[in-house]
Amino acid sequence: MIDGVDRPVPPGLLNRLRGAPWVSFALRRSWRFVVSLGLLVTASFLMIHLVPGDPVRGALGMTAPVELVNERREALGLNDPLWEQYGNHLKGLFTGDLGSSIVNDAPVTQVIGDRLPETLKLALLAFVPIVVVAIPVGVLMAALTRGGRRRSGELAFTSTSVLLAAIPEFLFAVGLVYVFAVKLGWFPVARRVDASSYVLPVLALAVGPAAVLARIVRVEMLSVLGDDYIRTARARRLPPWLVYARHALPNALTTTLTLGGMMLTGLIAGTVLVENVFAWPGLGSTIVQSILQKDYPMVQGIVLVYGIAVLLVNLTIDVLLALLDPRSTIRES
Template identity: 45%
Template sequence: MRSPWFRFIVRRLIGLAGVLIVLVAGTFLMVQLIPGDPAQLVAGPNAAPEQVTHVRETLGLDQPLWNQFTDYTRGILSADLGNSFATGEPVSKVIASRLPFTAQLAFASIVLVLLISVPLGMAIAVACQGGRRRWLDSAFTGATSFFGAIPEYVFGVLLIFIFAVSLGLLPNSGAATVSAMILPVAAVSVGPVCTLARIVRRETTVVLAQDYMRTARGRRLRPLRLYTRHALPNLLTSTLTLGGLILASLLGGTIIVEFIFNWPGLGTRIISAIVSRDYPVIQGVVLVVGLLAAVINLLVDVVLGLTDARTLSGKAGTR
């Protein structure tokens, strides 16, 4: 029990439990806080009183609030998220059929973001070290600020117009082929790549100014060994701490981009559910996406613990 990893895991599990409690309470209150009568909204403005009563009973809105929350929590624990109003399918089945597509898109985007942003940020910092090549630093800052400010849906539409409509090189929708992933992944990844690359560039600049880096350069180590063995581990701690938040927010961009590219994931389904007021599906998707974001942050914390043992006790700095 004195092991740093034991205390680390306990803290993270407590934090994850807190996130789950907030998610469950938040998704439950989504229906309760809807202005007006949720049953009337679901049934439609021209629904008969009998239909409204049936919908109210189906939603459990005729029960006391605490009983509603207990039933909702019990359903989540048993993987019963209710049935879709639109199709009658169990929500858990709807999510299970859509989640692999969203996970595929999100995982590919996360890998692409890390593979581009970390080397790019380090390369710019090394090239501009000591005030050299100020034009390159200015160009990098301007380009990443510009492209990072473009919303995912705008960038997605632009990519469709250029590569699908004008050039005809890539499909603009669906998930029938591997090439159909290229445009959605690019649309999701551009913003996080720009943001994380700026963070890596700043952290690399700080690391390169440390005494141990001057000592390592004095030993005339090869550049690849110098930067990967001495610089990279020391900038990963702060980079991954902020990068975890960026990667978790990437899921929100994935949801929006899926609708633009007609990608058969959770994003397309939740937007159609919002339009049709399919509240069980909305609650289930929000719950799953929130859980995925929490899991991503947990995995980032584990990676931090493996790369810098001081983070296990909440203490980190440069080595």
């Protein structure tokens, strides 16, 4: 309707919208996100029912009175038919109710709300130095070793990055605690005391992924530096920094961004082990404690949060890649 007058939409307009690359891309990614989210919700719900034995009895212990066990099962709705439990589970998700802990009857959403910020801080604080350090180092090493130059520097860089990437995060965390907290006393051994408490956990999470990303950036930059348009830019006698910053780096960022997104999801999952080494008050330490206590509603809620975080990161990376390379919006997914 224009100026109060109904006007028909041109027949070709709807077809053009349906065929527009960004519309098709958004529909594909939205559908994939919805399907993945549905599978995640269903899997997290079934998890509590596929575990052998009575989860309430396992959480409260074999000596817990039968009356208490039955009361807790009734409160959790475990005596209802499976389809009714699933419906209540979906209803709770839409209302922000993930149930209550079997062990202490605390609302799962409240516990997650208290612990999630600390996990996100660790993951994001680790991701920043990965990007800030790895990309410049990778670009610098590509510039220094281009054309087979400085073989010794290339060997040292490759060997060091492979070694750092091969060390498991929890083992690296233990080593950091022993050297810098126990022996040197520079940082707190565990728990969040002040800003210095973040240093060792962030290093434990960031060093390995940074080494991997630096190697990938170097390989991608070496590939890009051999392209014709880079030789053309050099022929125009542009400053080297401009050739690298304006022409080479943006074209090497597609693979780097994809890997960086995968690393961010890995960091979120990696906090589980690192938080337990440092007794960090986040979701990682909470889910391990809940597994040991057989507190399945709490485990179910945390797994759901971790899964949604991974899906959102992947969706964000897809959108950023499409912005950097619009051709990806018309490729088959």
